Amino acid sequence: MNLEQVLDSVRDSHRFMQCVTEWREVPAHEPALEDFPEYIDERLTRVLRGRGIGKLYSHQRSSLDRLKNGENVVIVTPTASGKTLCYNLPVLNTLLSDKESRALYLFPTKALSQDQMAELHAFVTALGEDIRTYTYDGDTPTSARKAIRHSGHVVVTNPDMLHTGILPHHTKWVKLFEKLRYVIVDELHHYRGVFGSHVANVLRRLSRLCEFYNSSPQFICCSATIANPVELAEKIIGRPVSLVDNNGAPSGRKHFVLYNPPVVNRELGIRRSVVSESSRLAQKFLDKNIQTIVFGRSRLRVEILVTYLKEAVRKMRKSDRLVRGYRGGYLPNERRDIERGLRNAEIMAVVSTNALELGIDIGELDVSIMAGYPGNIAGTWQQAGRAGRRSKVSAAILVASSAPIDQYLINHPEYFFAQPPESGIVDPNNLVILMSHIKCAAFELPFRDGETFGVDSLDEILKFLEEHRILRHVDGRWHWTADAYPAEDVSLRSASPENVVIIDVTDHARVIGEIDQQSAPLVVYEGAVYIHESRQYEIEKFDFENKKAYGRAVDSDYYTDAESKTDIKVLDVAAQAELTHGNKAHGEVSVTTLPVMYKKIKFHTHENIGSGRIHLPEQEMHTTSYWMDFRPDTIEAAGIAEADLGGGLKALANVLVNVVPIYIMCDPNDIRSVSMVRAPFNQRSSIYIYDNYPGGVGFSQKIFRMHDILLEVARELISGCGCESGCPSCVGPSLEVGETGKKNALKLTEIALSKAKGERSKAKQEPGLTPG
């Protein structure tokens, strides 16, 4: 049976179609073609014609023309639309006319850069010219590095390596910096939140060095479809860009199916689990030898899915090697092996986190199943795009989890098919991040008086660093005066540069994976069940100081889930607006988190079968937060009993933190909510949503501005949910928010949305470091 037939058969199934909230056929897209411009070297067009490319897609031609015109571009087109050529072509064209010129390619992950490298290399080989393309990352052998620095025409790397390995050693890279003509920033939408704010600063440092070496490269950015590609690109690269979005690439017909698992308990609003539903769907395709990729939202979900699917193929009397997992934390050669297996169809199903949503070449798969909403719409389309990259019919199935955002979106398909709602938010001026990179920049090249590094407050910060003996100001320059290598202390991806390694001590000690230090207390606490390659390890000891967790292989029928307790204290109000019911505000806060306990949850049935305490120290963080509060009279007037207020606030906080990602691209870890009946700050009932990163990265300010629309979506979500008194798909289970939690959350939204005399804004002057 081929894919069309399988789809026809499920379409005939009443049981299946009952769960389908939308089945959209995205029609095949005809190509829009244009001629090669006359300034493209004919050696290039000859190679392309040899590969059957006689014309360019319209967006490829547009980007070439804009670049020719001296502009920087951001290209926004779907997966598999030939984006790579948008940058390879101008780069190679320039290299053919000027052998001394150089290009720098940045990809968010190492895996991706290796893949792009292979493609570029094939192009160059076909060209038969002496153009050297090299990957330069942590895996590059020391012996090869010198040659790359001197003779690499195209250097392919990632922001982390640029940050720690290239910029601080720029004097060894003279050839690259002096002749740098292009900087390619692919997968731009990945540079958001903390990571994006760091990358923006890394590129500020790059630009500063280019100025020193008298080069002025053009930037070519590529992004998935988001609401603000130009704004994001301009913040990341710090210069104006021109948008190219006239996609001219053809695509095959694609079935896009939104699937909501059936309700099993209406009062509690419990649906069949997304994991078992996704696994069942995947088995349908696996059974017919249709190559399938399943995306799981979390590490844990991936491992559970791998376990289920391996069980299933064994029942089909096939080798369980047909099913593999793929996620961060697997070792590099393990990953390469899986990528190869997919390309030559030795692996029929792969279960992955979003690690594979990036353009890693795994060939053309037929079906993409998303076990839960991937967290953002751009990512959904990228994951869907992993199936059917060229002209074949393909299918993408989004299986909703019971999470509120999933439930909201599965019933509002217009979000997927209309204009993209979500913005990529970065704050390159986050003080903690900015400070780190100012130090790195000063190490690389002394600041001169009058430089700005993109901020007004540079002078203040340099003075501060001088007072703290990091810099010395003399003769108009700020020199580095510390015996340290600052880039080493700054990780672009998490709050702390160090990871916790997980060591299996079952036989002889061996490292099985790693996890960032911030998440570690909630994943590898003593008693936790850590799952790797569907094998379970019970954590016996977590050495917090030395960043090591020791586990022993076990065979348990449960997994564990941690809970923590959080307190929040307002330090400074950046902006505040009085509303009819109270205030909304954002500003700086101090958050303390204490991991408290964990629950043991049984596989398959998901019942709670026990718990344990977590003994780890409290962690404190300064960050930014949005908050809203309610005047006591408005709560009284709405008739919310004092005893039920806590549950109502918690319920609304739960909903809000879940609707934010519809408009702001962020990961579940990036924002957190806390509700309080009497907040210490002003004794009022309050809801806080804070940036889960020291100093904040701009989420809370954006939430402050989107206050109304977020509350409206929250109201719609709560009132649209069929459950009686709260469920995991709206305000959270009634166990957590109380019997009246749902009702009161709705009342609180009504209060918050009641418009009376209009908002009287009392916004204070924003401090210099936060963009207006």
Next chain:
Amino acid sequence: MNIRDQLDRYFVASKFDATPPREIAVTTSRAECEHIVTVFPSHRRHGIFELDSFGGVFRNAPQMLVRDNAGETTDFGRIAFIDTETTGLSGGSGVCAFLVGLGYNSAKGFVVEQFLMNDFPTEPDMLGRVCERLGTFDTIASYNGRSFDIPILDSRLLLNGLRKNLSSLPHLDLLHPARRVWKHRLADCSLKSVEEHVLGYTRDNDIESWLIPETFFVYLRSGDRDLLEPILHHNRLDILSLACIGHVVLAALDSPHEAAFTHGADWYGLGTLFALHYRMEEAARCFERAMVVGAPEHVRRQCMKSLSLTHKKTGEWENAVELWNESSAAGNGADALFALEELAKFYEHRRRDLVSAREVCRRAIAMLEVKEVIGGADLTRHFGNFEYRLKRIEKKIRSRKA
């Protein structure tokens, strides 16, 4: 909250040394670096090394150790010994050399010229003068300068807009030969350790290397020039020791028979240095001296092995076989196995004495069987090796009979 309060809130408590800075020194805009010249008279000794032995023209060392060596020979007086003191050890363009010392031999004695960057504005002057001075010599000599000092200087030259490149000059990095020669006796081959155990010189009140960057930073802030004296002194001693060690190495490579080595381990080390550069004759003589002088057991065994291999390479089979016989009779360790394997190869391929070759293989297998009973390392590979060899030899014997 203004930027000041934010800075204090986010950073003071945790990451930075929060003690109030001392008064910041008034900086001069005088752009000239400080130049300090010290002469060590030739009648002096440095440890057991007599400075009047400095001098001479050397042939072997430059050929063996200096890449892109222009001349045939090197005049000791035309070598500039260089050592820098830096603001950090991490590498990267933010690390700078604030003191560059150059030492060379002259009629007056051994001269050390030091160029001191007393503040950042004098860095270009310091670098310029160092380059100019180095231009008057044939060769640079250093201790790990090829990968540390010179790249830092080159990087700072570039940062200061001076387009010069010291890494293209002929460079004799003494760290590598010193390691070859002395690593069998010394726990580490740092300059200090070689100075102490080879030159017999011990420093009093020397500043610890790791304190140097911070001391310099304190000087910058306080302007207290006295703080730099220990660093200047330390740098001069480094250069003097470097020159002495350099002379020992150069002399030993040119006339190994005259080298004043008293340890077998050092002779063995010198031999390995020759062997590395395919000078088998000299290597063999050094190994023989090592055996005569005597060395700790593990070095002696290594030496015997190396010596047998040099004999093998130069075709002195008799001598090689004698050593292998000695080793194979001496025990059942790795050396014995090595010797048996060499003997087997020798009888099978060179002497074409298949019966002896078979005998050697059988001995080896018997030895392995004993070792296996005693337990310990995995012997599979060795068993495989000798059994395979034995099988082949037996086959040859059979076919010869037939």
